[in-house]
Amino acid sequence: MNLLRYYLRKVFTVLRNEVLVLPSRIVVLLFFLSMLLIPLVVDDPYFIRILVLTSIFAIFAASWDLLSGFTGQINFGHALFFGVGAYGSAIMNQHGLPHWATIPLGALVAVAAGLVVGVPCLRLRGTYLALTTLAFPIILLGIVFAFPGLTGGELGISGLTRLSTSRTVTYYIVVVIMLLSCAAMWKITDSKIGIIFHAIREDELAVKAAGINTTLYKLLAFCLSGFFAGIAGGLYAHFMRIAGPSTLEVQMSFQVVIYSVFGGIATIWGPVGAVFILVPLMEFFRLWPEFRTLMFAFVVILILLYMPGGLLPWIRNKVEEECPRCKIRNLVTRRVCRVCAADMR
Amino acid sequence: MTEPFLQVTDLSKRFGGLKATNNVSFNIARDEIVGLIGPNGAGKTTLLRLITGILKPDAGTIRFKGKNITGMKVWDIVNLGIAGTFQNMRPFRRLPIIANVMVSCLSPRAMKTGEWVKRIEAKAMDALEFAGISDMALEKASTLSQGDLKRLEVARAIATEPELLLLDEPFGGLSPAEADLMAQSVKRLHKGGRFGRLHSEGPAMIIIEHKLQQLMRIVDRVIVLNYGEVLLESSPEEVVKHPAVIESYLGKGDE
Incomplete structure (x- = not known):
């Protein structure tokens, strides 16, 4: 009982001192909560279906960001991992494996695909x-x-086979996997490995000269990215109950680039947010089917013209600013930094 | 007979028709600071880049502690204990300065004592402290001035705890007073010991520098390169008096 009280107090302290002080963290908290609570309130099959597809694409977009945003290995063929994950789990499912085995195995096949792509690409950079x-x-x-x-x-x-016969359970499977994968990817990029990924994007030779085996880390980026994209592919195949050539199309590869650039690259949360804005927006534009793609393109171009760093980092910089002394983020209205009490004006 | 610490034998590298280094041979002992001087285009930086493995030599061998390191990967050479700085500084501009140094602290050589993140930050901080830019640790590297970028290069190199440190114009972009300070800290580093949580093996050094005044004060021996060949190898006192050096640096007099 005392232990429970201890943990509750700890959660409460973290909530009060770390989460509720910044709008961006409140948004993340609300996002997590609403994603988990929505099916209790809404029971519209169409709405749930859109949310599930959006979640799948969120994993996919974040995995592109992990590879291309962080290590700078620009990948215009990210659909490969998605397709390999989808086909891999589909073929295994055809041979009788259940979906809880085929999705991770499909993701492992996508990791192998990451190696296949990564090894020849080690010698190339930039446009090539x-x-x-x-x-x-x-x-x-x-x-x-x-x-x-x-x-x-x-x-x-x-x-x-379906993920589950119940719509709500399907929703929860996909959404929980999405939240866990995105949190995992964010955690990876926030770790020591993340620093090296950042540094490889900035200057690969200097990373080598610091004694880091860049080949290993670039392959690691390809494999991690392939793994998460493969999970997205497997989920997609099982949710749609079909793995078709459309998962490998060029359009898939470019969609994910658009999402990431729109949301702000090298952030993980940027692409996830962008998918949750753009995919429902695209559905909304179905009201005017003739102008759907045109309006979509218009929105994207407008955002990129005025917010070249991406939409979400732009908004974040408007409501939060770094303390000039300790570089901790603060609400823009604060006069002194919440940690070091330096003057924010 | 024991192997020399660093042994460079007949090292040659061509860029097209240009012989950047031509049959360069020299040895370096474990406890030496060696100055490498010569006019622009003499092949000094090329020589350093050959030793750090960034460039592959066309001919010749480099042996470090008795091990042939010719043609090895850059990171393997660093993890054996040779660290170099870049003449044209190459910081990770969008990362904070401390993260620049943490990358070096994450190399296997620096990590071999098995440290966890907090220690790595502390160690990176001590490297910055040594280089004299610890007060700017959280700023982005793109905000640094040329002189501070030089210091950052030095901090990144020493964070791998090298046994042989190759400094490419460490005093470039520093004012004479700052260069004096830097020379002192280089000398202090060479003596070895602990700087906070940063351990210094007391590395042997090769220093390329044009500011001879500061350089001559700290080096034990000077190698003069000209047109890719070793012109002279001697003590600092003799080098500054040598006619060939004066000629290659200042030009021939009329008399």
Whole structure:
């Protein structure tokens, strides 16, 4: 009982001193809570379906950010990992494995794909790397069409087992995996590994000269990114109950780049937020089907013109500012820093 | 007979038609500070980059503590104990200064004592303290001046706890007074010991520098390069009097 009281008090202290002091952290808290509570309030199948798809794409976008935003290995073929995850779990599901095994195994296949892409790409950088990565999903698409016996060709593999027969349970499976994956990715980028990823993006030679095996870390970035994108792919395949060539299309690869750049790269939370703004917005634009893509493009271009760092970092910088002395973020209205009491004016 | 600490034998590197270094050979002992001087384009930086493994030599061998390190990966060489700085500073501009140094602290060599994050930050802080920019630790590296970037380069190099430190113009961009201070701290580093949580092995050093006044005060021996070849290898007192050095630095007099 005392232990329980201790932990409750601890949670309460963290909440009061760390979370409720910054708007961005309050937003994250509200996001977590609302994602977990929505099905208790809303029971509209269409709405739930959009939220599930959005969650899947949020994992996908965050995984692109982990690779390209942090280590600067610009990947224009990220659909490869998504597609490999989807096809991998679909093929295994076809052979009788249940979905709780196929999704992680599919993600492991995507890790292998990360190695396959990563090793030849180690020697490339910048534009050359981006163009080379663009080719990989197209190659795999060719392979998919070449072996219709295994992959179902243009029709894909359909009739996969559902994540769950209940809509609410499906929602919770996907959303909890999404929240956990995004938290894990954020934690990775906030660790020692994250510092090295940042540094590789800034200047790879200087990282080598600091005694860090950059090859290892770049491959690690490819594998981690592939793993999370593979999870997204597996979830997508099981949710849609089909793994088709559309998961490997160029459009998929570019969508994720648009989401990330829109939300602010090298943040993890930026792309996640962007997906939760853009995917529902795209659904909303279905009211005017002829102008849907046009309006979408207009919104994206407008944001990128006026907020080149991405929408969410821009908003965050408007409501919070760094203390000039200790670099801790503070609410913009504060006169003195909440930690070091330095003058914020 | 024991192996020399660093042994460079017949090292050659060409860039197209230009022989950047040509059959350069020298040895360095464990407890030496060696100055490397010569006019612009003499191949000093190329030589340093060959030793740190950033460039691969066309011919010749480099042996460090009896081990052939020619053609090894840059990070392997660093983890053996050779750290170098860049002449044109290459900080991670969008990272805070302390994170710049933490990258070096995360190398296997610096990590081998098995430290956890808080210690690494403390160690990075001590490296910055040594270089004299610890008060700016949380600023972005892009806000630093040229002189402070030099100090950051030094801090990053010593954070890997090297046994051989290669400094490429460490006094460049510093005022004479600051250069004097830097020279003193380099000398202090060479003596070894602990600087806070940062351990110094008392590294041997090769220093490239044009500010001869500060350089000559701290070095034991000077190697003069010209057109990619070793012109002279001698004590600092003799080097500054040597006619060939005066000629290559100041030009030939009329008389």
